[in-house]
Amino acid sequence: MTTSDSPEPKFRRRAEARPDEVLDAALTLFEEKGYAHTSVAQIAKTAGLSKGAVYLYFPSKQAILEGLVRRAVSPIAARAQALVELSSDDARGTLRALFSLIATSLSDPKVLAIPKVVIREAVVAPEIAAMYRREVFDHVLPAATEMVRQGIASGQLRPVDPELTLRSVIGPIVVHLLLAEIFNVVPEGGLAIDQLIENHLDILFHGVFLSTEGSTDA
Template structure:
């Protein structure tokens, strides 16, 4: 017979919090051991659950990773889409807002850890790359491309190729993460995404070469 004075089992007391606790445990293990080397049993143990209890919330390990993406990164995609509606009057301000959103969001270690896991594992697990594309890029890229199209239509931007221009614009952030996470090439100040984005926006808006008036060339 159950002692009425004993605390309820952790699962029963905190049932509504269990999915997040499973996701927190999985994120910690994916970051430490890698996705491929983490089992559902290990996630369950770290979360203080039985393996069967984890399956009540997530039918597979990939479903857990999808849950992490939806919790941490998908909201960024939704907010990025909102930047395009209504049509922005100031393309520079809209692009700055988009990159500020990215920098602020990825400044949260729990958010940043998700694309880091995807970058590390996507080469050996193509289904992870496909899932991340479906959940994130298929929403963010059309919204960001639309910002460029609207800037061209309003006469704020030159008539550039919107899709190629977007790749040029987001490329530095992707390369920044790849250099750090795949090749272990880290800037002196760490990832510092906010600094990278400010530097990138400065180059994007003002270029990198001195104007002819300020040039020292003969």
């Protein structure tokens, strides 16, 4: 057997897996105990590592949370950004594809857990909100706003305010998570992000009021 055919040494595979082990342990504890009440020592113990070993990969607890965002959410944000940047002649189709990406992504508990942790902890730890904005929103929101502008320019959308329209479009998803995570107001069927998005798209595309020809506003 040649050197290149030899299996990779176990210790090397183990070392390369350690960052993910730390992140998995941190995610479990952040969900169970909250970010503020979780220590690096607890994360190390759950991951089966020494505290010093954790610091080899992540210099602080916030760096661990940033690692979770980069691992689970940043790739989705990059895909969403690419999706809206490529849109030009089908604003409706792009919006549906974008929401489908969000629904599919948030159906993964490990992905959904990240914004839930951020929402719960951002009030007492504003640096977390700033980090999430930098890693996620600062990439997606400008591209999505430009998509609205292009839709207006091409005649697909009415001449609305692009930034306010974008907030109106993404607002229901944010409020849905806020109601569940902050106020424990959860629909009978559970969080059901995919159903919320389908309902939201239906309202966006078709409105909520029945057509009443000939009627006038009071």
